[in-house]
Amino acid sequence: MRLCCCMFAAGNMRKMSFITIIVSTLILIETATSLKDCRKKAKYRTIDGSCNNLRNPTWGKSDTKLRRLTDKDGYPMVAYEDGISLPRGYPNKLPNPRTLSNLVSDSALGPKNQNDRTRTGEAMCFGQLIAHDVIETAAPSDVDCCNKMDPHFGNIDVCFPFDVPSGDSCFPPSCKNFVRAKAATKNQYSPAYREQVNLITSYIDCSFLYGSTKSIAESVRQPNSFLMKIDPGNLLPTTSGGGCLKDTPKVRCPFAGDSRSVEVPYLSLNHLLFVREHNRLSTRLRKLNWCWSNEKVFQETRRIIIAQVQHIVYNQFLPVVLDKRTMRKFKLFSKKWGYDNVYNDQIDASVFSSFSGAAARYGHSQIMPDVSELKDDYTTVITHKLEDTFLNPYLWQQRYGSKVKDLTRSIPQTQTQKIDNFVVDAIRNKLFSNKNPPGTDLFARNIQRGREKGLPAYNEWRDYCGLGKYEYFYQFGEFGSALASVYKSVDDVDLIVGGLLEKGICGSVGPTFACILGIQYSRFKVGDRFWYESDDPQFAFSKAQLNSIKKATSLSKIWCTNFGIELIQKNIFKRPFKYNRLRRCKTLQDINLSLWKDHDCYGWSYYLHYGKHVQ
Ligand code: HEM
């Protein structure tokens, strides 16, 4: 057994190049079996992301495996303790995650004011929405790993709970439940190591709005219509059951294209934004092109909304996450005008594990401690503690959504927390405390998640990114000695811990996370056949339409139009300063939908009215 462990020690396993060969074989086999199902000339994306890549139709599809990057020698970036499935450091080679969380991410250890000087609350909220467009790792929800009576208790394949050590300032010594992400089912072509499953489409395709499966896609749409379902008050539609707080009246739990929409009000409001935008644009398209079928109006609207979101992500959102050099290095900005044929069918856009398990979670450090309302005088503020709002739709649902305007007026005016190693108490000490008291610690969970997913340690990623490994703890800066007190080696430091301790340029993420995010966001773009700047005649926008999307799309305009906000700055992710001052909503440009006027409809209309068909 000992021998076996040595053989498969985390580092050694990466030297097993046959795994890479097996992975590529697997992909080819998947391709061969499902290519025939693809409609090669389809104008619209499939809901589940299949057939985006015509050579490998399952790339980026929902309900497929997460990927691993391969290092320069072609070995996968994976680091299970036994090389196959045991969490990195298992059973006790690495520090307790809660101890680490207390040592490096307790906001009491940081400066008094941890607000970001330039970024707004929406920089955080939209970050979560986009994270929920690309990744939802499958995990069982009904297991209690701290309960001896649970059939999975003590089974490391399923359970990986952690202890709260004595002397904790918030929790009594106790066991914290932690269930491992579901292992993907294996077949003869699978890699030897455990892999996880992404339940949603990896593409930036607004699956948070339209769903990643046929059944969700159907349930969010109004039957026989081009519209999305809404509730009275123009709110998210509701259902009985769902993941809401148990005090929520039985039939009032909201649902959306992604199952996590009710996690926090910030997120629900962002979901609501795009439901409203879909209904706004589709209603206008229907008026413009009365001869289109409901399905055509729906799909054309979907295509425009996805283009808007892709444009916002790459030109407005990512620049507040990544420094300019990284944006340029990975060619993330769109071209100012016209088409840009970036598509490369060799690039797999599927999410890889260290993106979802660590780097893309940078946003947890940005979460603000309050949800606030801002009245229309733009000075009166009412705040609600974040911990009272988890899984609770009451705030924005009450009185047919009467508070939606005040809540959404506030988000672009509040400051987000800095991207750093500190995490607010609501998230680190009270996560879901209103559902399962006394709650849990999201930072500790992130550490535990990285280990159970076999993510290579921080230093491996520094090496991968060409940044050079750290040799001494002092290189981690002010928290180096805290790390030295619990880790045995610099090489052991967890990716999420080291990544968030790095300082980025002008408040963006540090170099290791910039590298991981840069690679993944480049793949989302270059690996997406339906990328909005494509000139593929099968589905491309006309040049005029594309230029209108580029020129007139801003999240600020979509926000103020759909929420009825009077004043907003042009760049919603940055606070209103000199060059980004507050202005009237109507002064911001809107997409020019008349460019979607279908002259065929007008020909028919003329024919019906005047008995003569003109083209
Ligand atoms: C606003 C409050 C937020 C809450 C309450 C929250 C909560 C959570 C929770 C409970 C998880 C699962 C943790 C685990 O067990 O592994 C999670 C995962 C994640 N979060 Fe957040 N989060 C928030 C905001 C954000 C933001 C702002 C971002 C990014 C900018 C983000 C990115 C992610 C990512 C990428 C994952 C991994 C998803 C997966 O693999 O399924 N979250 N979050």
Ligand SMILES: [Ca+2]
């Ligand atoms: Ca998606």
